[in-house]
Amino acid sequence: MRKKERFDALISYFTESHPEPETELHYENPFQLLVAVVLSAQCTDKRVNIVTPALFRDFPAPEYLAVSSFDELAPYIKSISYPNNKTKHLLGLGKMLVEDFNSEVPATVEELQKLPGVGRKTANVIASVIYNLPTMAVDTHVFRVSKRIGLVTQTAKTPLEVEKQLVRHIPEDLIPKAHHWLILHGRYVCLARKPKCEKCDLTSFCRFYEKKMKAEKLAESLAKDSDRR
Known part of the structure; x- marks a missing residue:
């Protein structure tokens, strides 16, 4: 199958089955999503969603982070991966939003990447989810799934x-939606260690599955030949 056919099949399937995918991070405004995405680096969305209600309650805007201290903020995110670095990132992020961006979350990938703790992936998420820009954030799920499918x-x-x-x-x-399609598929179906191919609806155009089936048929054929001997 040609690459264009794989893309067409993927888009056709998800457009029908999951037309309006959304991030699983809980947020109410751009600032909250920015904070949540920074916290989600190498951490599950589920864990972030456990932490953020108290964090957003006591730090509802960049100004609150800008005047806070490490000791004040750190206890809120101590259960998040790399809490020390992320505490520093959030403090710096708050200050920069207030001082350089009038407390508004920037709308371009270039400006977003100036913020502490915001790399290209995080910037692409914000630009895509908040501003509906055609940016594709590539995390481990997107990286794995896009290569497996072909x-x-x-x-x-x-x-x-x-x-x-x-x-x-x-x-x-469709790029903002495709980002979520690939992430959610990788999170719940195309798992890293043991993909759930038996529950996957993409097997008809998945290169990984195609190779898997060929390998199984070859192994079966070799086993039969061995039995005949």
Whole structure:
């Protein structure tokens, strides 16, 4: 199957089965989503959602972070991965939002990446979810799923390489949705260690599944030949 056919099949399936995908992080405004995404780096959305209600209650706007201290903020996120670094990031993020962006979350990937703790992936998430821009955040799920299905080449070794290949073949208006499609599929079906191929609806155009079936048929054939001997 050609790459374009895989993309067409993926888009057709998810457009029908999951037309309005959303982030699983809980938030009520751009500032809250920014904080939640920074916290979610190498941490589950479920854990972040446990922590953020108290955090957002006591730090509802950038101004509150800007005047806070490490000792005040750290207890709120102590159960999050890398709490010390993320505490420092949030304190710096709050100050920069207040001082450089009039307490507003920037609307471009370039400006977002100036904020402490905000790399390209986080910036792409904010630009996509809040501002509906055609940016593709590539996390471990997107990276794994897109390569397994055959949407990108196996030679794509970095998130940026995967991102460039994906946005090249997905219509701009669907890129924000495709980001969530791939993440959620990787989170619940195409698991890293043991993908649930038996429950997957993408097997008809998945390169990983195609190779898996060929390997199983070959093993079965070899076993039969061995039995005959």
